[in-house]
Amino acid sequence: MAQFYNSFWVKCVLIVLFGVLMQEITSYVLIESDKTIESSVGGVETPQIKNVRSKRAIMNKKKLWKFGVIPYEIDMTAGFDFEQIDNIKAAMKHWEFFTCIIFVERHPIEHEDYIRFTKILECTCCSDIGNIGDRQVVGVTNCGGVGGIIHEIGHVIGFHHEHQRPDRDDYIEIEQSKPVQGAFFFDSPYKKISPDVFDTLGEPYDFDSIMHEVIEIFTIRPKKGKNGIVPKMGRNERLSAIDIRKMKKLYKCPECGRTYLDKKGAFTSPQYYNNNSINRKYYCEWRIKAIKGERILLEITDLDTFLFNSSDCRNDYLEVYDGYWHKSPLLARFCGAEIPGNIVSNGNHMFIVYVSSQTEHEHRGFSANYKTFHD
Known part of the structure; x- marks a missing residue:
C-alpha cells in the first residue's frame, strides 16, 4: 500500500509539472x-x-x-x-x-x-x-x-x-x-x-x-x-x-516634416510664404532615405530665419546630419539669410532639423530640394 501511495503522489507531481510546462509552452505559441x-x-x-x-x-x-x-x-x-x-x-x-x-x-x-x-x-x-x-x-x-x-x-x-x-x-x-x-x-x-x-x-x-x-x-x-x-x-x-x-x-512625432523615399524631391519650412504661420514656433524633422550605395545631394534654395539673439544659431536654425537621426555627424548648421552651398551625404541617409522660435517677426524660413545619386 505504501508503494501504491508513493507511486500515486509521484504521478500527481509529474502531472502538475507537465501542466506547468505546457502552460509555459502555450504561452509562447x-x-x-x-x-x-x-x-x-x-x-x-x-x-x-x-x-x-x-x-x-x-x-x-x-x-x-x-x-x-x-x-x-x-x-x-x-x-x-x-x-x-x-x-x-x-x-x-x-x-x-x-x-x-x-x-x-x-x-x-x-x-x-x-x-x-x-x-x-x-x-x-x-x-x-x-x-x-x-x-x-x-x-x-x-x-x-x-x-x-x-x-x-x-x-x-x-x-x-x-x-x-x-x-x-x-x-x-x-x-x-x-x-x-x-x-x-x-x-x-x-x-x-x-x-x-x-x-x-x-x-x-x-x-x-x-x-x-x-x-x-x-x-x-x-x-x-x-x-x-x-x-x-x-x-x-x-x-x-x-x-x-x-x-x-x-x-x-514632430508636427512638421516627413520621410522622403523618392530619388528627388522638394520641401519647405511650414511658414514659407504662409502668413497664417506667423507668430508660431516650430520644430520639424525631415529624413531623406536613398537606396543602399547611393548618396544624397541637398540644395538650400532659399533661407531667411529670425536673427534676433541668434547670431550663433542657438534659437533659429537649420541643421543637416549625415545619417538618419540627431546622433549622426552634423554636416552643417545655418541661420540668417545667406544661402549655403550644396550639402552631400556620405551614405544613403540624411536628417534635417528646423527650429524656429520666432514669435513677433515674419521670416520666410527656407526652401530646399534634393536628389540621390551614385558615385
Missing part, C-alpha cells in the same frame, strides 16, 4: 498574434527570444523604439522569394511614408536591439509588441501580402489588436465560428486587454484599422452607432487615418 519563441529555421538552431512573457504594452513607454528608429535585418537563409522580400520592404516604406518611424539596416556594433524578419515554425505571421530588447524575430512567411506585414510591424511599433481594446464591447461583437485551437488557450486574440495595458491614446474605436486580426477563427461584427447606422469595417491593406494619428501621438 500564438498564431497571427503576439509572438512565440524563435526555433530552428532551415535546420539551424537559433536562440530563444528573451523576456517573451514580459508585459506587452504600449502603456509601457520603455518598450518604444528610441527616437522611432527600428534597426532590422532580413533573414536571407529563410528561403524568402523576391516577392516576399519586396513585400517586407514595401511594408516598412508604408510606415515610413506616413509616420516618423524609420527602419535602418542593422549594424552589429551600433544596434543592440533590432528585429529580424524570418520564418518561425510555430507561426506563419506573428510578432512581439513593442521593443522587447536584443534580437526579436518577426514571422512573415504567410501574412497575406503587404497589408499583413504592415499589421505585424504595427505590433513591433507597440500596438495591440484594435478588437482587443478594453472598450470594444461598446462597438463590436465577436462571434466564435469554430472551436478554439489549443494555441489560443493562453492568450486568445479575441480576449479583451486590460486598460492598464492597452492605451487607446484618446482615439475612438477604429473600424478601419490595420490592427484588426484577419483569421478564420472568429467573426467581428460592428454594432449600430448612436445614429442607428451600422458602420463598415474590415482590415484594409494600409494604415487608416486613426492608425497614423495614434502612431504620431505614441512616438510624439
